[in-house]
Each structure stands twice: as C-alpha cells, then as structure tokens.
Amino acid sequence: MDSHSNPEECDCAPSEREKKLIERERRLVLPEISRRRALGFGALGGLLLAGGATTFAVAPAFAESYPSWEDVEAAKASEAAKAAEVTKIEGLINTLTAEVAAAQAEAQRTSDEFYEAQQAFFDAAKRADDLQAQADEQAALALESAQKAGRIAAQLYRDGGDDTALELFFSGSAATADDLLARLGTMDKLLERNQTVYAEAVTARDTAQSLSDQAEAARAERDRLQQEAEAKMVAAQEAAVAAQTALDNQNAHLDDLEAQLAALKDDTAATVAGYEAGVEARRKAAEAAAAAAAAAAAKAAEEAANNGGGVVSSSGWCRPSGGWRSAGYGPRTVICSGGYCTNPFHYGVDLASGWRTPIYAAQTGQVTYAGWNGSYGNYIRIDHGGGIGTGYAHIDNGALYVGYGSWVGAGQVIAGVGTTGASTGYHLHFEVYQNGYPINPIDYLAARGVSV
Numbered sequence: 001m002d003s004h005s006n007p008e009e010c011d012c013a014p015s016e017r018e019k020k021l022i023e024r025e026r027r028l029v030l031p032e033i034s035r036r037r038a039l040g041f042g043a044l045g046g047l048l049l050a051g052g053a054t055t056f057a058v059a060p061a062f063a064e065s066y067p068s069w070e071d072v073e074a075a076k077a078s079e080a081a082k083a084a085e086v087t088k089i090e091g092l093i094n095t096l097t098a099e100v101a102a103a104q105a106e107a108q109r110t111s112d113e114f115y116e117a118q119q120a121f122f123d124a125a126k127r128a129d130d131l132q133a134q135a136d137e138q139a140a141l142a143l144e145s146a147q148k149a150g151r152i153a154a155q156l157y158r159d160g161g162d163d164t165a166l167e168l169f170f171s172g173s174a175a176t177a178d179d180l181l182a183r184l185g186t187m188d189k190l191l192e193r194n195q196t197v198y199a200e201a202v203t204a205r206d207t208a209q210s211l212s213d214q215a216e217a218a219r220a221e222r223d224r225l226q227q228e229a230e231a232k233m234v235a236a237q238e239a240a241v242a243a244q245t246a247l248d249n250q251n252a253h254l255d256d257l258e259a260q261l262a263a264l265k266d267d268t269a270a271t272v273a274g275y276e277a278g279v280e281a282r283r284k285a286a287e288a289a290a291a292a293a294a295a296a297a298a299k300a301a302e303e304a305a306n307n308g309g310g311v312v313s314s315s316g317w318c319r320p321s322g323g324w325r326s327a328g329y330g331p332r333t334v335i336c337s338g339g340y341c342t343n344p345f346h347y348g349v350d351l352a353s354g355w356r357t358p359i360y361a362a363q364t365g366q367v368t369y370a371g372w373n374g375s376y377g378n379y380i381r382i383d384h385g386g387g388i389g390t391g392y393a394h395i396d397n398g399a400l401y402v403g404y405g406s407w408v409g410a411g412q413v414i415a416g417v418g419t420t421g422a423s424t425g426y427h428l429h430f431e432v433y434q435n436g437y438p439i440n441p442i443d444y445l446a447a448r449g450v451s452v
Helices: 016-027 069-075 079-159 163-170 177-184 188-193 195-265 272-306 441-446
Strands: 324-327 349-352 358-360 365-372 378-385 388-400 413-417 427-434 437-439
Touching (some): 079 195, 079 365, 079 437, 378 413, 437 441
Antiparallel strands (some): 349 427, 427 437
16 A cells, blocks of 8 residues: 555554554553463572462453343344443443453553562672672681781791790691681780781681671572562562453453444444444454464564574574674663663673564573563563573563463574663563572573573
C-alpha cells in the first residue's frame, strides 16, 4: 500500500480498542508463561525452595457465565430481554477490563520490588567482598610489618650479644602477625629503637580485625537480602502469571462480548450471524499475523547466525548477542530513562545492536524468570546448574520467546534486543551469576573461549 494512503479507507487501521491494547502492551508487556514447573535454582540465591518446587496459584477468577450467540439471538426477541442481556454483557466487559488492569498493576508493583531487592542484594554482596579484600590486604601488611620488626629485633640482639633472648624468641613457630607481635612486645631493645615499625604492624593487625568483623556483618546482611530478593522474585513471577491469565481470558472473550453488544444495540437488518462472522474473520487475521511474525523472527535469527552471536564454542558457551561492546563491567554514570534509574555499578556487559536482533541463551539451562524487572525492563534469567546463572535485560516488548520453566539449549534464540527499562538505545545487558552474585561476564566468557 502507498505510504500516503488513508488507512481508514482500506479498513486496515487498528480499531480504538486495538489501539488501547497496543498502548497497554507498550507500557507493560507480561511474560510468556509455560507450564508451572519446579523453580529449582532460585533466580537470586541458588537456594532450593522448600519442597523443591513452586507452583503459582492464581485466584479463582473468570468464573462468569459468558453468553452464547444463541443467547444473543434469543434476547433480541423482546426489549426487556435485550436490555437485560446488554446490562449483563456491559458488566462482563467492565469486569474483564478491571481484572486485567488490577492484575497488571500488581505485576508492575511486584516486579519493581523484585528489581529493588535484587540490586540491594548485589550491592550488599559487593560490599562484603570489598571489605573482605581490604581485611585480607591489611592482614598481609600486618604480617609483613611484624616480620620486618622481627628481623630488626634479631639484628639488635645479635649486635648486643644477647643470644639467650633470641633463642627464646625463635624457639616456637610464629605463623601469624599476632604471634610475632606478642613476642616482639616483650623485647625491650626493639621497643626502644624501632617503635614505629612495631606500631605500624599493630595498627595493620587491628585494622584487619576491624575490617574482618565488618565483612562478617556485611555477609550476614548479604544473606538476608538474598533471601528477601528470592521471595520478591517468586512474588513477581506469580503476579506475572496472574496478569497473563487475566489478559488471556480477556482476549478470549472480549471480541465476542463487544460484537454481541453491538448486535444487541443494532436496530438495522444486520444479523447476529454477520457479527459472529466478523469476529471469526478478525481471529483468523490475528492468527495469520502472529504466524507471519513468528516466521519473520525465525528468518531474522537464521540471518543473524553469522553476526558473532549464538555460535557455541567447545566449552558449551556462546556469545549471547551480536553487535559491539558499548559498556563493560564496573562503576559507571547513573542513567535515568523510562521512569527508572540504573545502579551506579554496572553488573554486566552491554552489547549494542539493532532492534530485535536475536538474543541467544549463553549456555544450556532452565528459565527461572521471564518478565518485567524494573530498570532492566523485560528480563530473562537462566539457571545453568553448578551455581552458575545468566541474565538478559532490556528485551523488546513482545520479544520474550521463552517463558518461566522452559528448558533452553546453548545458542537458542530466547528473545529480541530492545530498549526497555532504563535504556537509551537498543542493546542487550548481559550478566553472569555465581551463587546468585554477578561476576564479570567478560572475564568469565573469555575463560571459556568466548569473546564479548
């Protein structure tokens, strides 16, 4: 069709209801949901949930009795019956709309809570690691300083001819800074002439102990936040299931209900059969469009096979997307976009590419989360076993090709690149998790023969 043609004239423009549905999908796209399966490895902790399985309970909604086209035909026989049927159908439409809106709002709320809890856990884990690294550094410094003081003491006492003190000092094993400092503290010549060296060793030892205590407290907080994030993840996925169920139910009935309502209100000679045929025609058109979109996605994935992504190495891992690296792992400037702001620490690597460029599973595993995740936008998480997981963020609306519980193979297309969440351009944000905590994905994949 010519780009300047009027879409209304060809009857190919979306209806007002379709426009609303498209806009609603743009704002919040819920994940595809597969059969309820065991959660297995938790999306954040590597912890098995109690009982080893999780099923997502959905409130017993949608129990209404929907009118058939025969009911509509019969209701047209009298004004009273027609009015009653109109009231019933309008109520059903309002109920469907309200249920979808409420379910989607709950899914949005819980997914945002999941994101906040997830980032809090990531930050706490990083803080614990940083404190422990500092403690280890100070402990090494304390031991080095104590050994230096010991060498000085040995020379002082040799120069003074006091071999007895040296024999006592070196008679036992002193493997730690505490052991050495305890012995050196009794040596008067060292304290008289080299107090500075001794004091530096004591300070480093005390600092190391303080940092170790802080690291231990930080690990306890990390573990608490990990459990909280795990619970938030489960709640978010459950809410997504409920919202998808509500949306599926609406899609299954709304066309019929709106056509039935129009048929009841139509005073022309149009028949109920004509309205029913129109509904069926729209359904077939929607199915054809979905099939065409699936074929286009498959073709795009095939054409993208040589774009640097999806090629499985001998290690069993592959590059999760083509494109170029636009950001690495580490501190970065906060980005605010789409109603969200990013974490000041970039816990993954960004691979920039075009709209809906294929995203591949980096390794074989099971999908433990598929849905919205705050600043990450549409997000997929996969457990690969052995405490290793991967995350894929900023997926395009409508381009989540796998659902919760799905098993995927390395190199399988699981999604399409987008710019959802806090994002300023089309790219994949990719993370690797070890026991739930993100590690540098560039180094991890490089060790497995994959360059990103």
